Amino acid sequence: MNTPICDFVTEYAVSGKTRLHMPGHKGAPQHGLEPFDITEIEGAGYLYSDEGIIAESEKNAAMLFGTGRTLYSTEGSTLSIKAMLAIALTSLKKENERPLVLASRNAHKAFLDAACLLDFDAGFIMQSTPSPSLCRAFITADDVRAAIERADRMPTAIYVTSPDYMGNILDLPAIKAVCREYGLPLLVDNAHGAYLKFLKKSLHPIDLGADMCCDSAHKTLPVYTGGGYLHISRNADKRFFDEPKGLMSIFASTSPSYLLMQSLDNCNRLLSGEFPTLLEAAVPAVQRLKQDIADMGFSIMGAEPMKITILPLSFGLTGFELAGHLRENDVECEYADSFCTVLMLSPYNTERDYERLLFALSLLSPKEPIVKLPLTLPAPVYRQSIRSAVFSRARQINVSDALGRVCARTAASCQPSIPIAVPGEEITAQVIEVLKAYGIEKVQVI
Ligand SMILES: Cc1ncc(COP(=O)(O)O)c(C=O)c1O
Structure with missing residues (x-):
């Protein structure tokens, strides 16, 4: 081409x-x-x-x-x-x-x-x-x-x-x-x-x-x-x-x-050249890698062939802790939070990358499972349009003081940049809980 x-x-x-x-x-x-x-x-x-x-x-x-x-x-x-x-x-x-x-x-x-x-x-x-x-x-x-x-x-x-x-x-x-x-x-x-x-x-x-x-x-x-x-x-x-x-x-x-x-x-x-062939070889290799990780006792989420999302709570680790352990062993993940550690692979990862990941994971032994209830975002309480909220004069306040206030600017942790508090919506107790869980301490309100 x-x-x-x-x-x-x-x-x-x-x-x-x-x-x-x-x-x-x-x-x-x-x-x-x-x-x-x-x-x-x-x-x-x-x-x-x-x-x-x-x-x-x-x-x-x-x-x-x-x-x-x-x-x-x-x-x-x-x-x-x-x-x-x-x-x-x-x-x-x-x-x-x-x-x-x-x-x-x-x-x-x-x-x-x-x-x-x-x-x-x-x-x-x-x-x-x-x-x-x-x-x-x-x-x-x-x-x-x-x-x-x-x-x-x-x-x-x-x-x-x-x-x-x-x-x-x-x-x-x-x-x-x-x-x-x-x-x-x-x-x-x-x-x-x-x-x-x-x-x-x-x-x-x-x-x-x-x-x-x-x-x-x-x-x-x-x-x-x-x-x-x-x-x-x-x-x-x-x-x-x-x-x-x-x-x-x-x-x-x-x-x-x-x-x-x-x-x-x-x-x-x-x-139009090498990529589809490389991908065809990489998909089963990542599948095997997922299986090896599962065999070590980790739970894995998601059907996407080239992504590995490890849920390590049942292994006794938070996603942050697992990511930290991998980092100490020269493996940098895509994303981590309390619940998961996300690894993104492509056909351009090498055999050495696979080995390093498996070696790093093999250094861990299972601990007492951590019980954490999943955080669910509540049904939104709409108060005004997104646009009118975003273009309102806003004030930054502590998340703890935001109960009942109307969100003025999107509050999302980076990554994954998924909005927790949406402009124009009321900040409820559940929203506050999720904001805190993602380490967001301040929020802009109208
Ligand atoms: C689900 C989702 N949509 C959109 C984007 C934005 O993509 P980009 O970084 O290419 O602008 C991201 C970024 O991480 C994402 O995770």
Whole structure:
């Protein structure tokens, strides 16, 4: 597969031309990648244009992902999520009605930022089964149907996260069937699942019925941090294709990184070459690794093939303690909280990485299990719109003093950036408990 962005930039880098344009480093190596870091010079195209080498590279990505259209993001899924919602809401706008999007409660912070910027109401699809983590929402097709039936007006779209941060995958075909019944588009936060397209049998949301989804290419593919996609399905509403780039650009920098675009361009070459074969070998290897870890006595959560979420409480450790032990043994995890430790693998992990992880775990012996009740987010108490709350004058107070106050700014721990206190909602005793459990001590209230 051709790599038009990489080819253009490499030719320019070796040309030795005098750079009387941005950026200020002028291509002189300081950090290392400067010769390849350019701006929109003649021939380099523009990310938010439908023509030129970037658009050509995006077409390659669309072909690889089997989409109707794929847009690059140089600001991760955070940008793609805002663009995806702007596209759906603009295309399906109803006169004289405030738009409503029904979402799973484990929506990333970017979803709430979009609700604020686009001024839509977010209704949360409450799950029928309690979750052991903020990041997990066991949303079923029935939960989606119940939420649609309960809503005070027909939503504009259904928005879910799959896979979630812990590697749990929702039954998207079943959820899509409900969406189809009500004529609603299914929007999916697939930040953690770009690679799912390249499994022997694709588990990518676009192949499972999503109308649009975001992928953080950088999370699971060989792409620099910040590189992402917004995919629009071939089966999506035709209006979604009208001006997706224009809508994405509203939220984006006018100086998108050419280093990231080269990385996405080069990734097309890998996806059409070695990546699927490497992935095919890595999936059973990670499966064996999961089994080895389970055989040591650890509980493991999630069906996503390349993620290992260890639940170490039954082994007598918190997720933080396990992560600390791994760190002492030269293994850095993706994420940890009291309940779990999340490990992300890719085909570019080596045999030595596997051995190191297993060796580090083998140094531990089981202790008295720790009993901790899972933290559940309560059904929200809505007091005002997200936008009016976010743009209100706010005051920071101690979480302990926040009972009954209205949240003004999203309170989420980083990572996983899943909102605990949502702007416009009342801060209840249960919300306070969850905020404290995630180490959040201050909150902004109206
Ligand atoms: C579920 C989920 N959605 C969206 C995002 C945002 O992705 P990005 O960091 O690519 O902007 C993240 C980031 O961790 C995430 O975990």
